[in-house]
Amino acid sequence: MSDTLTRMRAWWQQLAAIMIKEGKQVTRDPSSWIIAVVLPLTFLFLFGFGISLDTTVVKIAMVREDGGRDARALAAALTSSRWFLVVPATDRLSAERLLQDQNVKAVVIIPAEFGTRLNAQDTTAQVQVLVDGAEPNTANYVHGYLEAIWNGFLAARGLEQGGALAAPVSLEVRYWYNANAVSRWFLIPGSMTVIMTLLGTLLTSLVIARENERGTLEALYATPLTRGQILIGKTLPYFLLAMVSMLVCVLTALLLFKLPLRGSFLALGLVSAVFLVPALGQGLLISVTMRTQMAAAQLGLMTGYLPAMMLSGFLFDIHSMPPWLQAITLAIPARYMNVSLQTVFLAGDLWPVLIPNMLFMLAVGALFFGLTWRRLRKRLD
Amino acid sequence: MLQRLLAIVRKELITMLRDPRARLSLIIPPIIQLFVFSSAATMEVKNIALAVVDLDRGPYALDVRQRLAGSRSFTRLPRYANVASARGALEREQVIGILVLPSGFSADLTAGRPASAQLLLDGRRSNAAQISAQYVSTIMAAEGAPLSGAPPDARPAGAAGPVFPANAEVVIDNWFNPNLEYQWFMMPNLVGMLSLGVALMITALSVARERELGTFDQTLVSPATPIEIALGKLLPPLLVASVQATLYLLIVTLLYGVPFRGNLLVFYAAILTFAEACAGVGLFISSLVHTQQQAFLGAFAVLLPFALLSGFATPVENMPGWLQFVTTINPLAHMLRLMQGLFLKGASVASMTPDLVKLLEIALCTTAAAVLLFRRKAA
Numbered sequence: 001m002s003d004t005l006t007r008m009r010a011w012w013q014q015l016a017a018i019m020i021k022e023g024k025q026v027t028r029d030p031s032s033w034i035i036a037v038v039l040p041l042t043f044l045f046l047f048g049f050g051i052s053l054d055t056t057v058v059k060i061a062m063v064r065e066d067g068g069r070d071a072r073a074l075a076a077a078l079t080s081s082r083w084f085l086v087v088p089a090t091d092r093l094s095a096e097r098l099l100q101d102q103n104v105k106a107v108v109i110i111p112a113e114f115g116t117r118l119n120a121q122d123t124t125a126q127v128q129v130l131v132d133g134a135e136p137n138t139a140n141y142v143h144g145y146l147e148a149i150w151n152g153f154l155a156a157r158g159l160e161q162g163g164a165l166a167a168p169v170s171l172e173v174r175y176w177y178n179a180n181a182v183s184r185w186f187l188i189p190g191s192m193t194v195i196m197t198l199l200g201t202l203l204t205s206l207v208i209a210r211e212n213e214r215g216t217l218e219a220l221y222a223t224p225l226t227r228g229q230i231l232i233g234k235t236l237p238y239f240l241l242a243m244v245s246m247l248v249c250v251l252t253a254l255l256l257f258k259l260p261l262r263g264s265f266l267a268l269g270l271v272s273a274v275f276l277v278p279a280l281g282q283g284l285l286i287s288v289t290m291r292t293q294m295a296a297a298q299l300g301l302m303t304g305y306l307p308a309m310m311l312s313g314f315l316f317d318i319h320s321m322p323p324w325l326q327a328i329t330l331a332i333p334a335r336y337m338n339v340s341l342q343t344v345f346l347a348g349d350l351w352p353v354l355i356p357n358m359l360f361m362l363a364v365g366a367l368f369f370g371l372t373w374r375r376l377r378k379r380l381d
Numbered sequence: 382m383l384q385r386l387l388a389i390v391r392k393e394l395i396t397m398l399r400d401p402r403a404r405l406s407l408i409i410p411p412i413i414q415l416f417v418f419s420s421a422a423t424m425e426v427k428n429i430a431l432a433v434v435d436l437d438r439g440p441y442a443l444d445v446r447q448r449l450a451g452s453r454s455f456t457r458l459p460r461y462a463n464v465a466s467a468r469g470a471l472e473r474e475q476v477i478g479i480l481v482l483p484s485g486f487s488a489d490l491t492a493g494r495p496a497s498a499q500l501l502l503d504g505r506r507s508n509a510a511q512i513s514a515q516y517v518s519t520i521m522a523a524e525g526a527p528l529s530g531a532p533p534d535a536r537p538a539g540a541a542g543p544v545f546p547a548n549a550e551v552v553i554d555n556w557f558n559p560n561l562e563y564q565w566f567m568m569p570n571l572v573g574m575l576s577l578g579v580a581l582m583i584t585a586l587s588v589a590r591e592r593e594l595g596t597f598d599q600t601l602v603s604p605a606t607p608i609e610i611a612l613g614k615l616l617p618p619l620l621v622a623s624v625q626a627t628l629y630l631l632i633v634t635l636l637y638g639v640p641f642r643g644n645l646l647v648f649y650a651a652i653l654t655f656a657e658a659c660a661g662v663g664l665f666i667s668s669l670v671h672t673q674q675q676a677f678l679g680a681f682a683v684l685l686p687f688a689l690l691s692g693f694a695t696p697v698e699n700m701p702g703w704l705q706f707v708t709t710i711n712p713l714a715h716m717l718r719l720m721q722g723l724f725l726k727g728a729s730v731a732s733m734t735p736d737l738v739k740l741l742e743i744a745l746c747t748t749a750a751a752v753l754l755f756r757r758k759a760a
Contacts, residue, residue: 035678043685050689052699059698099556101732102718127551133558134725136566137424138696143553144515150551151522170497171521173514176471178504186507198681206674214593293673294586295406301578302410305681310421315694317509319429319477325420339474342505350472 014225018233026237035203040195040245041252047191048257051315052183058142059085060106061095068115070157074127077153078108083145099132106131106142177262177346188259189341190314192249193275193334194305199242200276201304202297204283207234208376209296227376231369235280242279246272253345263344267354271340274358274365278333279304281368288375308334336361385605389613397583397617411575411625415632419571423563426512430457432467432476439487441496448520449480454513464501471503477513478502557725565640568633569720570693573655576626577687577713580618580656581680584663587614588755589676607759611752614667615660622656623649633724642727647737651719654740658712661747668755687713715740 026032064075079086087104089095095107109128118125129146131139175181211217220230250268253259261268282304290296310316311325312334318326329335336357343353398404431449435442449455459476461467467479481499489496500517502510558565591597600610630648633639641648666679688694690704691713697705708714715736722728722736 029675039678039682042682046686046689049704050686050700051695056699100726100728102722102726124550129551129553131553131555133555133561134566134721135696136558136561136563138698139555139558139561140512140515146551146553147519170495171500171518172497173500173502173518175502175504175507175510178507181502181504181507181511183507186505202677202681203674206677210672210674293677294590295403297586297673297677298406298410298582301582302414306414306418310418313506316422316424317426317429317506320423320425320427320509322420325417328417339505343472346505347472352469353472353474 011226011229014223015229015233018225018229019236022233023237026241032241035199036241036245037248040199040249043195043198044188044191044249044252044257047194048184048188051187051191057085058083058106058138058145059087059104060108060142061087061089061098061104063089063092063095063107063109065112066110066114070115070118071110073157074110074114074153077149077156081145081149096130099130102132104132105135105138106146108146184257185259185346186342187314188253188257189345190312190338192246192253192341193312193314193337194308195249196242196246196272196275196337197279197304197308197334199245200238200279201283201286202300203241204235204238204280205286205290205296205300205304206293207238208284208287209290209293213292227373231284231372231376235284238280238283239273239276242276243269243272259345261345262348264349267344267349268341271337271344271354271358274361275333275337275340277365278361278368279365281365281372282333284372285368285375288372307332311335312338314338330360331364333361333364382606382609386609386613389605389610390616393587393613393617394620397621407579407621408625408628411579412628412632414575415568415571415629419564419567419637422567422571424508424512425563426454426477426509426516428456429454429509429513430459430476431455431513431517432461432470432479433458434461434464434467434479434481436463436484437482437486439491441487441490442482445480445482445498445520449517452516452520454516471501474503474506476503477506477509478517480517564637565725566721568637568639569724570717572626572629572633573691573713573716573720574688574693575629576622576652576656577659577716578684579625580622580659581663581684582677583618583621584614584660585666585676585680586673588664588667589670589673593672601759607756608752610759611664611755614664615657615748615751618660618663619653619656623652626652639724640727641724643723643733644730647719647730647733648723651716651723651737651740654737654744655712655716658740658744658747661744661749661751664751665747665754668751668758687711690714691717693717709739710743712740712743715743 060078062075062078064071075086078084087098089098089107092107092109095104095109098104099107107130109130111126111128114125114127117123127150131142133139178185208217211220225233250261254261283300286296286299286303290299307329308314311318311321311329311332313329314334318329318335321329340354340357343350347353397407433446433449435446446458449458459470461470461479464479464481467476470476471479479501481501483498486496486498498521500514502514504510555561588597591600601607605613626649630641634641662683663680666683667676670676670679690700690708690711691697692708693713697708697714700708719733719736719740722733
């Protein structure tokens with residue numbers, strides 16, 4: 001009995017020793033503090049201010065070749081719209097050059113005899129629109145705005161002539177959780193996922209690769225430490241570091257970006273802690289697989305950071321991706337983290353949503369840690 | 382001097398390419414990224430699910446459902462008895478929103494009265510939600526018209542509805558990208574983005590690795606001057622970047638059918654200048670730090686702002702004014718404009734010159750800064 005107790009105490013002492021060693025290595029490196037505090041803050045600022053999908057005013061050019069009443073009314077409708085900043089152009093050629101040189105996003109041409117053709121029965125009045133299609137998202141918005149203005153123009157004209165009124169089906173659109181559909185509200189939780197991936201996966205991916213490269217891994221193997229102790233000892237300091245920066249991120253989001261926190265701090269902390277299991281596990285797996293830090297860094301970037309950015313639903317909606325890619329996203333922990341964070345911040349503690357997501361994260365994490373465990377053999381070669 | 386410089390370049394290339402795995406890691410990952418991310422990066426909304434709560438069950442409600450099913454945005458339209466039961470699906474992100482067609486919807490429209498419907502959307506996915514709202518409202522706007530298949534006079538006289546003159550139309554012509562394919566936008570951007578990654582990472586880790594391995598001092602005691610050593614480290618990334626860019630160019634145009642309408646010389650000039658600008662930043666970071674881990678983080682701390690403030694993910698015009706100013710010193714922002722011009726727009730050399738010149742200025746600045754810092758640290 002006392003024998004097992006002594007052995008357990010020894011085990012804990014060894015674990016504490018390696019944790020203290022790793023902890024010192026982390027805290028004595030001034031860059032750790034930069035990583036834990038400065039980097040997340042900078043990134044959050046950049047994400048918060050730099051990324052916005054809320055289309056603001058779009059600059060367009062207008063060529064009006066018809067001086068008639070209808071043409072003037074349409075021009076006024078375009079100019080007074082809050083979506084467009086209209087630059088008048090003298091002729092088609094100069095307007096097209098504006099479009100070519102990326103000065104405007106679209107050109108609207110109201111051709112000569114527009115009014116005459118509109119008022120005659122047997123002719124068709126055409127408004128010609130050239131849209132810069134190079135950026136499809138903006139182009140789609142321009143299409144929508146133009147359609148709305150055109151319908152408004154026709155309806156107003158019909159009304160004047162004693163015709164019928166507004167469209168008969170009114171669609172009342174409401175956004176749950178984010179009443180004004182502010183893109184920042186869904187982008188900031190996503191940015192936190194990216195930052196956590198950066199800390200959890202990328203930093204740890206260098207941990208064992210560094211010892212390998214410097215040759216200190218052999219020294220570590222020569223100690224009585226077991227694999228489990230090495231794994232835990234190397235992971236925990238990074239876990240704490242990541243949790244600290246998560247706290248910094250959350251406070252910034254709440255105080256500076258005025259993000260609502262409709263769930264609880266408990267749920268937030270739990271989700272973050274659970275996410276770090278696969279994130280750290282992935283980093284360690286990379287670390288034991290790659291021999292050099294350079295290779296580990298590249299793999300970490302490829303399989304950790306970039307997927308968190310592109311495949312987690314942070315910027316691009318997963319449901320719109322091709323099926324084979326949606327299948328790949330199932331193995332990406334950031335995907336589950338993203339949904340969980342968005343839910344805790346915007347919707348509340350919806351446990352039926354959070355628990356399955358946390359289970360998935362733990363499953364992926366268990367896989368990563370299991371593989372690391374198998375690869376981390378105490379052997380010299 | 383040239384001889385010594387070439388010797389250093391050779392040495393750097395050997396370090397970089399000696400290991401077959403390292404050679405592969407320069408070529409394979411970027412190509413995988415090109416394939417995966419070009420499929421992932423889409424702002425279109427397609428194949429998603431919209432819940433329908435049909436309390437009306439009339440002919441117009443059926444018509445709305447059929448029209449929705451006909452669009453390629455919504456492939457699944459699960460029906461729910463009431464909003465409360467649909468809400469669970471929305472919470473679990475199984476549907477993007479809930480369309481509620483109230484009872485009396487068809488009766489109102491048949492009688493010529495205005496009808497209303499409700500669309501509840503998931504604000505957690507606000508971008509996809511907004512795009513969905515656009516699609517649904519387009520379909521609903523058309524709903525006042527007579528039911529498809531019904532005779533034109535099925536609608537009672539005097540029914541409300543926009544009576545638009547049949548002889549007026551807007552003809553929209555999308556320049557540069559007629560079908561508004563998102564991949565056409567993303568591919569040229571990825572060419573710039575991936576060149577940034579490789580040029581920055583190679584140089585950022587180079588000096589740091591030598592410091593860590595202790596070979597840095599050996600290089601310094603060689604007859605080469607610090608400036609030659611620095612230049613020797615800046616040139617190999619240019620080589621790698623242009624080889625990769627050639628590969629991308631072939632994949633993007635031949636495999637994905639994205640047009641290349643510009644001048645090839647401008648393309649390579651852009652790649653080389655841009656890679657030089659990035660390599661300068663990388664070497665600057667590398668001279669500043671002590672370990673590869675720090676170098677890696679330093680590179681990262683630059684990579685992310687470059688990417689975010691370039692128009693890669695979201696348009697520069699959406700940013701606040703002061704940030705738009707910052708984008709003018711971001712090499713990637715200029716690079717992306719050049720790539721768009723070269724691939725899609727067939728922009729003239731003259732119209733691309735300002736961006737090229739700006740890129741060259743940035744490259745000169747970063748190179749000078751890197752070489753100066755390197756010399757100071759090496760001395």
